[in-house]
Amino acid sequence: LCFFEELLKYNWITAAAMPTVIGLEGSANKVGIGIIRDGKVLSNPRRTYITPPGEGFIPRDTAKHHQKWILVVLKEALEQAKVTKDNIDAIAYTKGPGMGGPLVVVAIVARTLSQLWNKPIIGVNHCIGHIEMGRLITGANKPIVLYVSGGNTQVIAFSERKYRIFGETIDIAVGNCLDRFARVIKLSNDPSPGYNIEQLAKEGKQLIDLPYSVKGMDVSFSGILSFIEERSHSYLQSGKCTKADLCFSLQETVFAMLVETTERAMAHCRSSDVLIVGGVGCNLRLQEMMRLMAEERGGQMYGIDERYCIDNGAMIAQAGLKMYEKHLYTPLEETVCRQRFRTDEVEVTWID
Numbered sequence: 001l002c003f004f005e006e007l008l009k010y011n012w013i014t015a016a017a018m019p020t021v022i023g024l025e026g027s028a029n030k031v032g033i034g035i036i037r038d039g040k041v042l043s044n045p046r047r048t049y050i051t052p053p054g055e056g057f058i059p060r061d062t063a064k065h066h067q068k069w070i071l072v073v074l075k076e077a078l079e080q081a082k083v084t085k086d087n088i089d090a091i092a093y094t095k096g097p098g099m100g101g102p103l104v105v106v107a108i109v110a111r112t113l114s115q116l117w118n119k120p121i122i123g124v125n126h127c128i129g130h131i132e133m134g135r136l137i138t139g140a141n142k143p144i145v146l147y148v149s150g151g152n153t154q155v156i157a158f159s160e161r162k163y164r165i166f167g168e169t170i171d172i173a174v175g176n177c178l179d180r181f182a183r184v185i186k187l188s189n190d191p192s193p194g195y196n197i198e199q200l201a202k203e204g205k206q207l208i209d210l211p212y213s214v215k216g217m218d219v220s221f222s223g224i225l226s227f228i229e230e231r232s233h234s235y236l237q238s239g240k241c242t243k244a245d246l247c248f249s250l251q252e253t254v255f256a257m258l259v260e261t262t263e264r265a266m267a268h269c270r271s272s273d274v275l276i277v278g279g280v281g282c283n284l285r286l287q288e289m290m291r292l293m294a295e296e297r298g299g300q301m302y303g304i305d306e307r308y309c310i311d312n313g314a315m316i317a318q319a320g321l322k323m324y325e326k327h328l329y330t331p332l333e334e335t336v337c338r339q340r341f342r343t344d345e346v347e348v349t350w351i352d
């Protein structure tokens with residue numbers, strides 16, 4: 001016994017029992033690298049590409065931003081985690097979905113590290129990364145998942161070794177809807193358009209009637225966006241409402257649509273709990289509306305803050321860790337990027 005206690009002091013046994021995975025994320029305007037060891041986040045730095053008010057981000061410029069910062073972020077991640085390449089067991093990267101240029105930057109760095117460090121490489125589905133990070137932080141056990149971000153809107157439930165999509169947007173994502181409206185009224189993109197809409201919405205006092213489009217289990221946001229884009233300037237100039245009123249009305253309407261479809265999935269699956277993930281998931285008003293619905297059903301809402309809701313490297317590391325433990329490595333010749341990569345394409349062998 002004393003012999004093994006001495007070994008533990010030098011981490012000779014614990015290092016072998018606790019695999020360490022580094023995850024690289026860069027599918028949109030954030031580049032992040034996180035390191036996870038046995039479910040503990042050791043580091044999770046990132047950088048965000050921020051454009052002027054009224055402008056979005058295009059793949060070419062976003063890729064240049066990632067090229068500029070990814071090695072800086074890599075160094076920060078290793079230093080903050082107090083690990084070296086010798087402590088890393090595997091390298092995970094975002095395979096998709098996302099924007100082509102930024103994805104390629106991350107994939108090239110991941111492939112290079114894999115070969116330089118002689119470590120296995122794991123291509124991770126971005127959506128699965130969000131879900132696994134949410135499960136890790138909250139401890140939620142097979143909840144209905146609402147995945148909401150700038151590029152995706154999905155209602156998900158685990159069944160038969162896959163995260164099944166029960167409902168989704170049929171056009172644009174809810175985050176894209178919010179971001180594009182923020183450009184119309186010239187809100188700042190720092191730290192994010194959605195965050196600034198959330199803050200301004202708190203000052204809103206009038207609920208403007210907006211289109212509400214739920215189609216079975218699916219939702220549509222393009223119509224409500226077109227409606228509010230066409231009318232916002234005349235509403236503001238005539239004094240019919242304020243920017244705060246428009247932000248408040250847009251949030252209340254699109255979030256009500258999400259609560260409705262999520263509750264329908266919960267009823268179908270006989271589930272009482274819901275987990276919200278993705279960048280829009282850190283919106284406190286959305287969490288509040290979902291919590292009230294879940295509590296009325298005798299369940300619980302699981303939410304996480306911006307550290308792990310917004311795109312980050314740790315979530316890719318966590319999903320990579322799950323895949324590493326099941327020996328789901330990606331052959332080097334298959335370490336490509338997929339701009340379209342659905343959540344339900346991945347076989348989830350690490351959940352019973």
